[in-house]
Amino acid sequence: MKVLVSDSLSEEGVAKLEEHFDVEVSTGLSEDELVEKIGEFDALVIRSGTQVTARVIEAADKLKIVGRAGVGVDNIDIPAATEKGIIVVNAPEGNMLSAAEHTIAMMLSMARNIPQATASLKAGKWERKKFLGVEVNGKTLGVIGLGRIGAEVAKRAQGLEMNILAYDPFVNEDRAKELGVELASVKNIAKRADFITVHTPLTKETRNILDTEEFDLMKPTARVINCARGGIINEDALGQALKNDKIAGAAIDVFTNEPPENCSFVGLENAVVTPHLGASTEEAQVNVAVSVAEEVISVLNGGPARST
Ligand code: MLT
Structure with missing residues (x-):
């Protein structure tokens, strides 16, 4: 059987697939190129770069499984795949700690102006006054989306002595208590938090969850973080x-279009990107x-898929 890997995948994953199948690695394919190619393959392995559109699915005559090496499956047309009986699997746990650590790194970089100060020093300047930062100790972090990654972020922020407010319609008071967080609405978080981080998937419910109305409620000292998906925070409203x-x-860390085109905030001094x-x-x-x-090997050998 044949497997197409169309985004860069670590060698360990490719080697595992090669033990069982004929594997082709072709990255940077356009939609037309993928449509032309996909008919020969039994499995497609992607990261976030490949768009598995309805056209790609339609041309995928032998395809049994799309494996997403990562969490988000928003680059796959799931209804089209489901209709054609193609299984979609992801790897929801493998990168959650890295995502949580990057969120904390972004929060601290922003609080202490580290990227701006680095650029200034490299440009030959010595601007100690300009880069006065803020502590995170004792501050309130609003976590929107308290799933795997959001909960890991909350845990790490508690280690920095932050208080956590969280919004997640799927989390009850018992779970909140277990995590030591206070549940609140998005608007309440907007009013009270010093830092706000989003950790939801991008869906029609979460798109623009932070928009002009929420920014209007925030303190002038508030800082926001998005290491989840572009579009959860409205980019124009954020720029304003x-x-x-x-x-x-x-x-x-994430943008509606990647790489971002004419994005309203990428060039701003108060944005870390x-x-x-x-x-x-x-x-x-x-x-x-x-x-x-492992998922692709199991499914192509007639076994079950663990994550869908
Ligand atoms: C994910 O969804 O797993 C992350 O955004 C990382 C990626 O897209 O590869």
């Missing part, structure tokens, strides 16, 4: 809030690649 000093800063690096650690990349390879 940063330009008009309605909030103090943003740390953003990284190119979708949340899962980009050696450990996470091996974890997700091996996990998804």
Whole structure:
């Protein structure tokens, strides 16, 4: 059987697949190129770069499984795949610690102006006064989405002596108590939090969950973080809030279009930005690649899929 790997996947994952199947690694394919190719393959393994559109699915005559080495499956047309009987699996746990650590790194970088100060020093300046930061100790972190990654972020922030407010319609008071967090509405978080981080998937319910209305409620010292998915925070509203000093800063790893085009805040001094690096650690990349390879091996050999 033949497996197409169309985004860069760690060697460990490719090697595992090669023990069982004929594997082709072709990255950077356009939709047309993928449509032309996909008909020969039994499995497709992707990260976030490949868009598995309805056209790709339609052309996928032999395809049995799409394996997403990572969490988000928003780049796959799931209804089209389901209708064609194609299984979609992801690797929901392999990169959660890396994503949580990146969130904390972004929060601290923003609080202490580390990227801006690095750029300034490298440009030959010595601007100690300009880069006065804030402590996170004793501050309130609002966590929107208290799933696997959100809960890991909360745990780490508690280690920094932060108080946690959380919004998650699927989390009850018992679970909140267990995690030591206070449940609150998004609007309440917007009013009270010093830092707000989002950890939901991108769905029609979560798109623009932080928009102009929420930015209007925030303190001028509030700072927001998005290491989840572009579009959960409305990008234009965020740009306006940063330009008009309605909030103090943003740390953003993910964008509606990647790479971002004409994004209203990427160039702003009070924005810290990284190119979708949340899962980009050696450990996470091996974890997700091996996990998804095991799923593909199981399914193509007639076994069950563990995560869907
Ligand atoms: C994920 O959904 O797993 C992360 O955003 C990382 C990635 O897209 O590879």
